Amino acid sequence: MIEAKMEVEKKMNENGEEEKRSEINNNEKKKLGGIKTMPFILANDMCDRFASTGFHANMITYMTQKLNLPLVKASNTLTNFGGTASFTPLIGALLADSFAGRFWTIIVGSIIYELGLVSITISAVLPQLRPPPCPTQENCKEASTLQLWVLYISLLLTSLGTGGIRPCVVTFAADQFDLTKSKTEAPGWSFFNIYFFCMAMASLSALTVVVYIQDNVGWGWGLGLPTIAMALSIIAFVVGSSLYKKLKPGGSPLTRLAQVIVAAAKKRKVVAPHDPTFLYENKELDADISCNGRLLHTDQFKWFDRAAIVTDEDKTESELPNLWRLATVHRVEELKCIIRMLPVWAAGILLVTSNSHLQSFTIQQARSMDRHLSHSFQIPPATMSIFSILIVLIGLVLYDRLFVPFARRFTRNPAGITCLQRMGIGFTVNILSTVVSALVESKRKAVAAHHNLLDKPTAIVPISVFWLVPQFCLNGMAEVFMSVGHLEFLYDQSPESMRSTAAALYWVSISAGNYIGTLMVSLVHKYTGKENNWLPDRNLNRGRLDYYYWLVSGIQVVNLIYYVICAWFYSYKPLEEVKESGDGDVELSEALNDGNGNGVKLAKNDTI
Template identity: 65%
Template structure:
C-alpha cells in the first residue's frame, strides 16, 4: 500500500475536522432523552410493582430496589474499562443499549402474563408472595438492565462531551453550559415518564406501563445509530487501569530510591504519551510524591531509554504518574457523594409509601388522584427550574463578584447541594410527624390501607429541596469529575460518579436493615415496619440521616480545602510560538542517573 501524499493527508485531516460538533448532539441527546424516559418509567414505580404486584414485603422490596440501583451503579466501572481500553465509547454504547433492551423486554412480557406474578392482594394482609421462579424472572431482567446501564452511563456523557471538545480551557464556558442543559433535558424526559408512564402503570396495566418504556428504548437505539456517520469516535489508547498498575508497580520497585528535588530530572516522553495527552501534558505536582519514584531514571532503565524502548513496568512518565495522582485526588469527593445519595435513596420507597396513605386528589373537588410515584414530579420540576434559573440568573449574577464565567466553582456548587440536602431530610422528618399526628387523631394508625385526611402536598417541600440539592450537587459533581480527570480516563471518571451512587444505595440498604433490626422494641415494633408504615418511626430515621449528613458536610469541606486542581500544559500546534515540548536526550539520561542513583529514600 502506497503512503499518503500531502494532498491525501490534508483531505483526511479535513474529513476528521468535519466529524463531531454541535450537529451530533440531536442524535446523542435524542438517544439520552428516550433512554432516560424509559429508565425513569421503569424504575420510578418499581417499588409499587414489587409490593403490590409481586406482594413482596416493604423492607425486602426496598432493599431489592436499592440493591438493583446499587448494582446498576457499579457496572459502569466495567463499561468504562471496556470503553477506555479497547472497544471505544461508541461500540460500548451500542452493545449496552441492546442488552438493556433485552432486560426490559423480559420484564414487560412477565407483566403481561399472569403466571409470572402471584394473585393480587388488595388488603395487604396475609398476602402470597411471588414464588422463587417468578422472582427469578424479575432478577434476570433487573440484572440485564443493570449490565446495559453499566455500558451507557460512563460512556454517553463523555462521548457527547468529546463531540464538543470541551476539555480545553477555551471551551470552559461551553463546558458548564453543556452539563447544565444536558441534565435539564434528561430531567424533562424524567418528568414525562413520571406523569405519563406512572399513570398508565397505576390506572391501565403494568404490561403497557412497562411496554411503553421498552418501546422508548428501541427509539433511543435507532436515534443513536442514525447519527453514526457524524460522530467523532476517539480511538482508545489502551487500558488506563494497566497504566495505573504500571505506575504503582514501578514505584514499589523503586521504593528505596530518593525522589530528586528537581522534578525536571524525572522521566518524560511526549512521544510515548502522545495518544493519551492530546489536550496537553499533565504537569508535575508535589502532592503524593511517593508515586514520583515511578518516574525516576535508574541505571537499569538506561539501556532501554537509550534505545527508546522503556519498560513500562519499571519506569513511568511524569504524565502517567500524574494521571494516577489526579484520580486519587478525586476519590475523597467520590466518597462524599455516598452519604448524599443515601439521604435520598428513600425517595423511591418510603416516601412513595407515605404518599399512598395520603389524600392525593389534585384539588378538593377533583376526582383525579395523583399516582404516588408521580410525586417525584415535584423533585424533577424543582431540578428543572433550578437549572434554568441557575443558567439564566444565578451565573450572570455570581459572575459579577467571582469573575468566574461559571458563576461559582464546581466545589462551591457541590457544597451548596450538600447543605440543601440536609434541609430536605430534616423537613421530611417534620412532615412525617404531622402525617402520623393526623392519622392518630382520626384513629387510622391501625388501618394501613385507609387514606389519611391530609394532603399529599405536604410532601412537596422535601421533594422540592431534594430537586434543588441535585441541581447543585449532581451537576456540579458531573462537571468536576469530567474536568479534573485525565483525558484518557473520562469514562472511568464517569464510572466513579455512578459508583458513588451505587455505594450510596448500598449504604441506604445497610442503614434501613440495621434500623429495622435494632430499632425494634419489646413488642416487636420498629422504626420501619414491613406492612403498616403508620406504626413506624420514619421521622426518627430521617433525623438520623440528617445527622449523618451534617458530619459528611464537614468532611466534604475538609476535602475541598486541601484539593489541588489538575495542572495541565496545553499543547501548542506544531510550529507555533510557545511550543513547550521537552526532549529527553541520551546525555540527560546519563546525567540524571549519576545525579541520584544509589541514594537512600527520604520521606516525602
C-alpha cells in the first residue's frame, strides 16, 4: 500500500513537472514572433526588393546600350533568366519545407544573391568586360562570349539566390502571426496588403534613385548601390534572429503527396466506406503538419480516399503505419487541396506570358520619346515604372480604406470580396492596360511618320513620354487586385505545411509565363518577315509593336474566360481550427475557409 501510494505520488509529481515545463515552453513560444519581428523581416525584404528592382529594372538598357545586344536577344535573355529566377523558388521552398526551415533558406539564398550582384558590379566597373561603346547604335560590336558569360554567371547566381528568398520571406513573415483565428477580421488580407505596400515602397525608391544613377552617374555606382542594399538586408535579418518564431519543417511535402497517390493506387480495388468517419485519422502523426488545425474530409476526388482505408494488411503491432500503404485523412486532403488549386493557379501563367516582355519594349518606346521635364532634366526611361508603383501604393490604401468597407455592405464578407473575385478584377484591368498600350504605340508611330523619323532609330519622336502613363497606371491597378489576390489565395488555400511550396507556385507561374513569353516573342520575330517585322532588332519605328500588343490582348481575353470557369467551380478547403479558450483549454471548431483567412464556423465540439 505504502509503495503503491509513493508510486502514485511520484507519477503525480512527474506529471506536474511535465505540465510546468509544457506551460513554460508555451509561454516562450508566445513571446516569439508578432509585430516586433516585422522591422527585421521587412527590412530584409525591402532591401532585397530595392536591390532586385534596381538591378533588373534598367538591365535592358545595360544590355542594349553597354553590351550592344539586339533588342530581341537582350529581351529574351532577361526573360529567360527571369523565368529561371521564378522557377528556383520551387526548389528553395521544397528544401525549406522538407528539412532546412525558412530561416536558414533565406540566409543562404541572400548570400548567393549577393555574390551575383558583386560579380555584375565588377563587370560594369572593368572596361575589359564590356565591348567598345556604340553611340549611333548602328554596326555595333556585340559583347564577346567571355563578356556574355560573366553576365550569364551573374544572372544565374541572382536566380539561384532568389530561389531561397522569394518563397520563404513572405511565408516566414506570415508565420510570425496567427492568421487562422476566425475572430480576427480579415487578418490574412490585411497582412498581405501591408506586405505588398512595403515592397512597392522599396521598388519606388529603386526606380527613382538607382535608375537615375545608372543613366546619369554610371553603371558602377548604379549596380553598386543595390549590392550594398542587399548586404544590409542580410545583416538586418540576422540581427532579429532571436525574436523569430521558427516553425519546424514537416518533412518533404512531395514525399507525402507521393505516399497518398501510391497508397490509393495500391487500394484501387478496395471499396470505400459510405461513412467517411471510418477513414484513418491519427492526430499524433499529423501533429507537426497541422499546428493550426486538421483538414476535414471532402467529397471531391474520392478516388484518393482509398489511401485512408484501413485494411487487414494495415493492422500491425507498430504504432506508426506504413505511409506508403495507409495515409491519414489530413494527408489525403493535402493532396486534394493542391489539385483544387492548380487550375486557378495556372490562369496566372498566360497573364505573365502576356506581360513578360512589355517592360523591355516599353522602356525602348520611352527612350524614343520626349522625356524632358525642363530644358536640363529628362526622365530616365526605366523610371516610368514609378507610375505603376505609385498606383500600387495608392491603390492598396484606397482598397483597404474605401473599397473594402463599401463592398462589405453588399457581400457581408469581412474582406469585402474573396481573393478569387479580386483576381478576376485584376485580369480584366490588365486587358485594358494592353489595349491602351496598342493605341499609344499606334499614336507614337503616326507622329514619327509625320516627322519623317521612321528610318532614324536614335531620333527623339516629338511626342511626350507621358502618353505611356495610362498603361502604367492600369498595370499598377491590375497588380493591386491580381498579384495580391493570387499570392493570398495560394497561401490561404494551401495546407499549412506546404505554404513555402505554395508561395513558390506563385513564382513558378511567373517562370512558366516568362518561358512561354520568350517562345511567343521569338516566333513573332521569326515569322513576321524582314521588311515589316513586328519586333525589329534596332529600329522600333519600323516595327509593328502595336500589333504585338493586340495579340497579347486577345490571349488575355481567352485566359479570362478560362479563369472565370475555374473560379466558378472552385471549392474552398474545410479546416478544423485549433483555438485557445479563455481558461487555457483547447477547443476544436470546424471551419470552412472563405479564401481570405476567415473561418466560417459550422460546428463546435466540447472542450477537451
